[in-house]
Amino acid sequence: MSVAVVVVAAGTGERLGAGLPKALVTLGDRTILDWSVRAFDRHPGIDTLVVVGPAAATGALVAGLPATARVVAGGPTRQDSVNRGLAALPSEVEFVLVHDAARPLVPASVISAVLAALTAGADAVIPVLPVIDTIKRVDAEQRVTGTVDRSELRRVQTPQGFRLAVLLEAHQARPGGDVTDDAGLIEYLGHPVLTVPGDESAFKITTPHDLRLAELLAGDTA
Numbered sequence: 001m002s003v004a005v006v007v008v009a010a011g012t013g014e015r016l017g018a019g020l021p022k023a024l025v026t027l028g029d030r031t032i033l034d035w036s037v038r039a040f041d042r043h044p045g046i047d048t049l050v051v052v053g054p055a056a057a058t059g060a061l062v063a064g065l066p067a068t069a070r071v072v073a074g075g076p077t078r079q080d081s082v083n084r085g086l087a088a089l090p091s092e093v094e095f096v097l098v099h100d101a102a103r104p105l106v107p108a109s110v111i112s113a114v115l116a117a118l119t120a121g122a123d124a125v126i127p128v129l130p131v132i133d134t135i136k137r138v139d140a141e142q143r144v145t146g147t148v149d150r151s152e153l154r155r156v157q158t159p160q161g162f163r164l165a166v167l168l169e170a171h172q173a174r175p176g177g178d179v180t181d182d183a184g185l186i187e188y189l190g191h192p193v194l195t196v197p198g199d200e201s202a203f204k205i206t207t208p209h210d211l212r213l214a215e216l217l218a219g220d221t222a
């Protein structure tokens with residue numbers, strides 16, 4: 001079985017507001033992207049690594065990456081960036097993991113769980129966590145109109161794993177609406193999507209608060 005990972009790192013990081021692409025921001029002793037790449041580079045069973053980087057920074061990106069990594073430039077949306085990463089995969093790839101570079105502390109256990117589900121026959125697998133806060137629905141005036149039953153809600157993380165042929169079919173179908181993750185495309189086609197347990201450490205660095213939290217955790221891990 002041939003397994004590839006596509007690490008999407010082409011976002012600008014508006015909400016972090018660091019003044020440079022989020023993937024190139026320093027976390028501990030290296031960049032956020034380096035942390036993400038290393039998590040997969042050292043993981044058994046992954047043969048191919050593709051990094052989708054910000055077009056302007058591709059040279060700086062390549063400097064710190066393993067020699068075997070391929071680097072391609074991203075597009076305007078995350079979905080465009082994933083597409084460009086998929087297009088760079090060798091034809092023999094059977095399974096692909098799509099990972100947000102912005103989740104640099106993803107533990108090996110989550111990667112293993114996704115790979116195990118694919119090996120066991122799933123076409124699409126996502127790591128998820130329960131929703132812990134109470135969730136309210138509000139109207140346009142911000143008045144509460146109801147409480148959502150959170151027992152059936154999940155927070156979705158990456159890496160998301162797919163049989164490559166299924167993900168390519170889903171990307172070609174490209175629904176018009178707002179699909180924020182790759183599994184959403186698979187759902188649109190009516191294919192089943194399996195969940196496996198995620199991990200709080202795989203959280204996404206979105207805001208300066210998240211980066212501070214990651215700095216604390218990276219100190220424990222380094």
Ligand code: CTP
Nearest residue numbers: 008009010011012013014015076077081101102
């Ligand atoms: N991403 C990408 N190409 C894009 C947009 C996002 O490769 N055009 C990647 C980001 O680099 C990130 C992941 O998708 O690793 C998740 O996106 P997000 O956390 O939203 O990152 P940014 O888009 O960079 O942040 P923001 O939305 O705050 O600008």
Ligand code: MG
Nearest residue numbers: 011012013078
């Ligand atoms: Mg974004």
